[in-house]
Amino acid sequence: MQNQKIRIRLKAFDYRLIDQSAQEIVETAKRTGAVVRGPVPLPTRKQRFDILRSPHVNKASRDQLEIRTHLRLMDIVDPTDKTVDALMKLDLPAGVDVEIKLQ
Numbered sequence: 001m002q003n004q005k006i007r008i009r010l011k012a013f014d015y016r017l018i019d020q021s022a023q024e025i026v027e028t029a030k031r032t033g034a035v036v037r038g039p040v041p042l043p044t045r046k047q048r049f050d051i052l053r054s055p056h057v058n059k060a061s062r063d064q065l066e067i068r069t070h071l072r073l074m075d076i077v078d079p080t081d082k083t084v085d086a087l088m089k090l091d092l093p094a095g096v097d098v099e100i101k102l103q
Contacts, residue, residue, distance in 0.1 A: 004102065006076040006084070010039070011097040015070045021096045022072050028090055029076050032083040038074035045069040 008025060012018040022039035029036045046068050053061045076083065092098060 004079065006079050006087070007101045007103055008074045008076070008087075009099040009101075010072040010074075011099070012070055012095050013068065014095055017093050017095050018070050018072055021092045021098075022074065024090060024092065025074060025087065028086045029079070029083055032080060032086050034079045034083040035077040036074060037077065039072040040074070042071035042073055044071070 010018050010021055010025075012021070019039075026036050026039065046066055049065045049067075051063045051065060052059070053063055076087075087100070
């Protein structure tokens with residue numbers, strides 16, 4: 001797999017889970033002899049919602065809720081077959097979305 005690159009993008013609502021998952025991926029890739037760039041923290045996406053507190057009156061009384069989506073980006077340069085197999089067998093937490101692209 002010469003001159004190839006694996007790009008891994010992690011997405012989660014909890015920054016602790018995403019950092020733990022990124023650390024596991026980096027350790028696995030380094031253990032198999034690959035070079036890792038990252039994890040690079042991408043900007044956090046914040047979604048804000050306004051919800052009426054009362055079902056009937058008091059339009060001015062509202063709750064404000066927020067969902068933060070944390071993102072991390074990693075590149076694995078010149079991965080070996082052993083690296084790809086180890087990444088496929090890696091067990092990550094349920095709250096982390098992993099997107100892998102082979103370039």
